[in-house]
Amino acid sequence: MDQYNDTSNDFILLGLFPEFGHPHLLILIIILIYTMAFTGNALLILLIWLDTRLHTPMYFLLSQLSLIDLSYITSTVPKTVANYFTGRKNISYFACASQLFFFLTLGLAECILLTLMAYDRYVAICNPLRYTILMSPNVCLQMTTAVWVGAALAALVHTIYPMQFPICGPREINHYFCEMPAILRLSCVDTSTYETVKFVSTIVFLLIPFVLILSSYTLIFLTVLRMNSRKGRNKALATCSSHLTVVSLYFGQAIFIYMTPGSSHTPEQEQIGAVLGTIVIPMLNPLIYSLRNKEVVGALKKEMEQWCNCVHTLFPQGPQKCSILHLQSNHGQLKA
Structure with missing residues (x-):
């Protein structure tokens, strides 16, 4: 109990894969991935800001994605690393709620932003003559503002609601950060009503954007197939393939965690999905978009x-x- 420095309102984060036999190796890998993700996303933001040739709607949206990934990984990894080196696994109620809020805000914002990036590619390839109007700087600014505000409001609801459920027994979260499914598992009351609300929200923020992205790329591929220029066709496919890779990785793990019943997967499987979404993907995104x-x-x-x-x-x-x-x-x- 001394190592937890426990108080009545604190939660205990059991950490990343607590049953893993080589925690030193695991934390070293996490620090390495975090360093690569932070450097890659910060460098991509800096390049887009410095080079005037990248001052286009596509790269503006990409800079927003890098900003989200940079914040995403920073909202979870530093606390995990600090807990490991200090041996203190407790997190206060307010810190847990704050972490949950920022995590949800960034996750929801990324879902909508990936949809806007698909729309940008749709307009650029399928309606190039109207691109400057439909994706003007003012329109891009309005869209990104709506993304952040909408995501923050939705995240606020899904932070206040579950954090009010009474908790029976040990306040131990079998995770390395405060995530909604792990917190709901601690509750000793019926959460079926909230589970319904959560399911509806995942349809709005996960399933609908995913369907819109697939629809956009279906229209894009039909247009690309009709192109006479092989060079133009290859350029369009190269740009779209990078985005589709990111979409597949991100939406795949998010749908697995949030759109399937909590009883259908174990806490270890949830952690694997969370690691993929909050640590691995933020590292891969700048590599996928820059190398290609x-x-x-x-x-x-x-x-x-x-x-x-x-x-x-x-x-x-x-x-x-x-x-x-x-x-x-x-x-x-x-x-x-």
């Missing part, structure tokens, strides 16, 4: 060259690698 996107790779090379040119100007005897890149850049400009 020539414009993002080009922006990264451009910024690296500018940085190295600046370093070479300030420190002529600077790092050899930077000088070599500077000479290659100048050689390329002379050839041009």
